[in-house]
Amino acid sequence: MAIRPVITHPNEILTTKCTEVKAFDKKLATLLDDMYDTMIASDGIGLAAPQVGETIQVAIVDLGEGQEIIEMINPEVVEIGGSEIEIEGCLSFPDIYGEVERPFYVKVEAQDRDGALYELEAEDYEARAILHEIDHLHGVLFTTKIKRYVDLEELENEEEEA
Ligand SMILES: [Zn+2]
Numbered sequence: 135m136a137i138r139p140v141i142t143h144p145n146e147i148l149t150t151k152c153t154e155v156k157a158f159d160k161k162l163a164t165l166l167d168d169m170y171d172t173m174i175a176s177d178g179i180g181l182a183a184p185q186v187g188e189t190i191q192v193a194i195v196d197l198g199e200g201q202e203i204i205e206m207i208n209p210e211v212v213e214i215g216g217s218e219i220e221i222e223g224c225l226s227f228p229d230i231y232g233e234v235e236r237p238f239y240v241k242v243e244a245q246d247r248d249g250a251l252y253e254l255e256a257e258d259y260e261a262r263a264i265l266h267e268i269d270h271l272h273g274v275l276f277t278t279k280i281k282r283y284v285d286l287e288e289l290e291n292e293e294e295e296a
Pocket of ligand 1: 226276
């Protein structure tokens with residue numbers, strides 16, 4: 135178990151297109167385990183390998199709602215549907231939140247840590263998290279998609295008042 139430092143913007147690693155994973159070995163398993171520990175320690179719901187300095191196509195998502203952690207190696211979006219605007223954040227952009235439009239539904243093809251191909255369907259916030267992490271693997275940052283920046287503290291105060 136190891137927590138790795140999370141790379142924050144600006145850093146060219148974050149805008150690098152990640153390469154395909156070919157070796158499903160112990161090193162990959164260790165990276166996935168470290169990414170999970172790092173994500174939990176950072177209070178995140180997803181993490182992409184470039185955020186810990188590895189420019190390879192590896193990402194994880196865990197909404198923390200008791201389901202199994204999603205590990206995506208070489209993921210590809212094969213279907214999308216609908217659209218939804220919600221507030222997003224990113225561990226590489228501490229304190230930045232904004233409204234981003236994304237598909238409501240997504241179907242992804244990916245490999246697991248053993249290299250086995252699988253298909254995954256998700257909706258709503260889970261789909262959003264998956265698409266956010268896959269964007270990272272293409273060097274695409276959520277700030278390029280923000281339609282409106284949101285002051286989260288202000289928002290929390292409003293919610294308390296409501
Ligand atoms: Zn992110």
